[in-house]
Amino acid sequence: MIAAHATDVDRTGAFPEASIAALAAAGLLGAISAEDAGGLGLGVRGAAEVIRRVARECGSTAMVASMHYCGAAVLEKFADTDTRKAVASGAHLTTLAFSEAGSRSHFWAPVSTATAGGDSVILDAKKSWITSATNAASYVWSSKPLAADGLSTIWLVPTVASGLTIHGPFEGLGLRGNDSSPVSAEGVRVPASAMLGADGAGFDVMMGVVLPVFSVLNAACSIGLMEGAVERTAKHAGAIRHSDSGSSLAELPTIRAYIARMRVKTDMARTLLEDTIAAMETGREDTMLRVLEVKAAAGETAVEVTDTAMRVCGGAAFRKEVGLDRYFRDARAAGVMAPTTDVLYDFIGKAVCGLPLF
Ligand SMILES: Cc1cc2nc3c(=O)[nH]c(=O)nc-3n(C[C@H](O)[C@H](O)[C@H](O)COP(=O)(O)OP(=O)(O)OC[C@H]3O[C@@H](n4cnc5c(N)ncnc54)[C@H](O)[C@@H]3O)c2cc1C
Structure with a gap:
């Protein structure tokens, strides 16, 4: 359902109403909400899995769901029970x-x-x-x-x-x-x-509640976009042939090496995401560093991987025949979403050098 609507959502710029309704109907807008509010209680790990899987098909839907989960994390902590229940049920979309x-x-x-x-x-x-x-x-x-x-x-x-x-x-x-x-x-x-x-305690809510959830989900979205791009690139490369040589694109070593690099980078980002979630779950000392790193790393890598995808698929990608340009454009958003990649590099550099972040 989400995959079926993705191209139209991108073409028209329409809100992915049907896809969000499908997530709500499946109970997935309550992924991060606690079970006592009617949610699935899956925590940030479960929410990240939803976002990664959705982003493989539709970045817009993944973005809407990510911001809902970020708002839900705050409401879970501070809102009344009726609001928490409405958010968990999917009837109340927040952001x-x-x-x-x-x-x-x-x-x-x-x-x-x-x-x-x-x-x-x-x-x-x-x-x-x-x-x-x-x-x-x-x-x-x-x-x-x-x-x-x-x-x-x-x-x-x-x-x-x-x-x-x-x-x-x-x-x-x-x-x-x-x-x-x-x-x-x-x-x-x-x-x-x-x-x-x-x-006056908004800063603590932003840094303590929102930032870890947002960074992880934003990274999961970038990784889903990369996975979608790798899948479509490999499919295209295997499917089309040059009539002079009779070989498919995938049979060209240059093309295979590009696809290999795309896959390696995607898996590296996913491994960092897994480690960040593990650090959060066990309260590891390096948790905040990982939280800062994962959004920057996944966002930057998604720009590289989707750029390579466009190159590998050539004119067919430029003309939207492969459906990759959407991934290329969607992937560029993470870097300008606050904290932006450049701000994150500044924070990470300060953390590594032992300087205060603010
Ligand atoms: C698709 C999308 C959805 C969004 N959704 C939401 C949302 O739901 N809620 C919400 O609150 N916001 C949302 N945002 C806004 C986002 O979080 C940023 O605030 C916004 O994109 C920043 O854009 P700007 O032009 O104001 O950045 P500017 O602050 O003008 O930054 C311009 C450039 O300068 C760099 N820069 C700025 N400050 C520093 C610094 N201190 N050190 C180094 N470099 C710096 C930035 O990295 C950037 O490259 C969304 C953004 C996008 C693109």
């Missing part, structure tokens, strides 16, 4: 609203505000990117703190809240169905109980 026009990819330092307004809180913001902006039921939202010290506070904002304007539709290079639009908030009122975690 993250961290990036802003002011702070751009430096999501840890929002410039949007939360001010007290009687018995409610008023949010004003210019959010620059929210995946599933039009289709989600809620945004897990960052702002400057209400009254406390600190860099940020996190809120649960229903997408039907008055004062929200979605500046869509999304018209992107890749992940074209992910419905990622700017959203502005002018005098949006939420109850004080919409605060997720303590006032």
